[in-house]
Amino acid sequence: MPQPISLRLAAVLGPRLGTCVCVATLLALLAMPALHLWTAESSALHVSAYSLTLVGKILCYAIVALALDLVWGYTGLLSLGHGLFFALGGYGMGMYLMRSIGRDGNYQSALPDFMVFLDWKTLPWFWRGSEHFAWALFLAAAVPGLLALVFGWLAFRSRIKGVYFSIMTQALTYAAMLLFFRNETGFGGNNGFTDFKRILGYGIAAPGTRAALFALTVLLLGAALLASRCLVNSRFGRLLTAIRDAESRLMFCGYDPLYFKLAIWVFSAVLCGLAGALYVPQAGIINPGEMAPANSIEIAIWVAVGGRATLIGPVLGAVLVNAAKSGFTMAFPDYWLFFLGFLFIAVTVLLPRGLMGIFNAGKGER
Numbered sequence: 001m002p003q004p005i006s007l008r009l010a011a012v013l014g015p016r017l018g019t020c021v022c023v024a025t026l027l028a029l030l031a032m033p034a035l036h037l038w039t040a041e042s043s044a045l046h047v048s049a050y051s052l053t054l055v056g057k058i059l060c061y062a063i064v065a066l067a068l069d070l071v072w073g074y075t076g077l078l079s080l081g082h083g084l085f086f087a088l089g090g091y092g093m094g095m096y097l098m099r100s101i102g103r104d105g106n107y108q109s110a111l112p113d114f115m116v117f118l119d120w121k122t123l124p125w126f127w128r129g130s131e132h133f134a135w136a137l138f139l140a141a142a143v144p145g146l147l148a149l150v151f152g153w154l155a156f157r158s159r160i161k162g163v164y165f166s167i168m169t170q171a172l173t174y175a176a177m178l179l180f181f182r183n184e185t186g187f188g189g190n191n192g193f194t195d196f197k198r199i200l201g202y203g204i205a206a207p208g209t210r211a212a213l214f215a216l217t218v219l220l221l222g223a224a225l226l227a228s229r230c231l232v233n234s235r236f237g238r239l240l241t242a243i244r245d246a247e248s249r250l251m252f253c254g255y256d257p258l259y260f261k262l263a264i265w266v267f268s269a270v271l272c273g274l275a276g277a278l279y280v281p282q283a284g285i286i287n288p289g290e291m292a293p294a295n296s297i298e299i300a301i302w303v304a305v306g307g308r309a310t311l312i313g314p315v316l317g318a319v320l321v322n323a324a325k326s327g328f329t330m331a332f333p334d335y336w337l338f339f340l341g342f343l344f345i346a347v348t349v350l351l352p353r354g355l356m357g358i359f360n361a362g363k364g365e366r
Contacts, residue, residue: 033211056214056282058322063275065302065314067268073308076244081169083296085144089273090286094193096136124186140277148269177291192287307354
């Protein structure tokens, strides 16, 4: 029986329309720094520093949600530890920002303020080179990637999956949080890093710096979406969905799922680390609280609300949930967690495919 013409048009125009909407949205976001810099504060088009920073932080969260979607939505690995990768990337950039605060103007050789307060005499070995921006950026990507590689190799080689994998990732991020809370670890203890002054020699609170950080965040999100789309539409992406749907059958066909899961797991961790590196200079702080297991659970909620295995869905979920959080916590600060729990239950029961499920249903998908 031939399909109705509306469904055939949706099948043809749907992907193109989605791409056009994404590109238009990214271009609109790139216009926000210009409106912040070149419009008067009294203008209706002016974007305030607060709004620019808030949206920038939410876009960083969107990148993390996209990274989790690759391993959960497409590969079937529910991670409850992605907040750790995000925080490690933030700490990598935070080390550079702390070295840039400086003392007596000699900001490339001075000890960070918290080390002076704790009477540290020399810089720990793992802080060496942190005065260089390129090295800090490398650490922000390499440290989460290396940790993911080691953890993933041990877990996937042992064929740990399902709820056991989720529990292990949550235990990993909780252990890291406890470690970073200790002053002797060398990362600022429970206060973490804050009070940043400069990045690449520019004032971190300057309008131009804020605009540049925001633009870089938008570009990273666009690049992450493009790379993720290429991945999931490739043969590699089809193998990932095969792992999710029938891993045993894939093994009978002669494929070893270990390396495919490891590759997407490490890529996802690196993406989180880069998002964390952009988040910290915009938020102005990083502390072990970012590693709290509740934060990783919240990332999973963003993906579930938007819709797994859709790429756009997790981004949409992260934006909507965090925008609601910003308004809700100002109006009803004591009830946000209750609302978040209710939202997750409602989406799970009423919209098991998330918000993108409504759009796909409109196109006739089942």
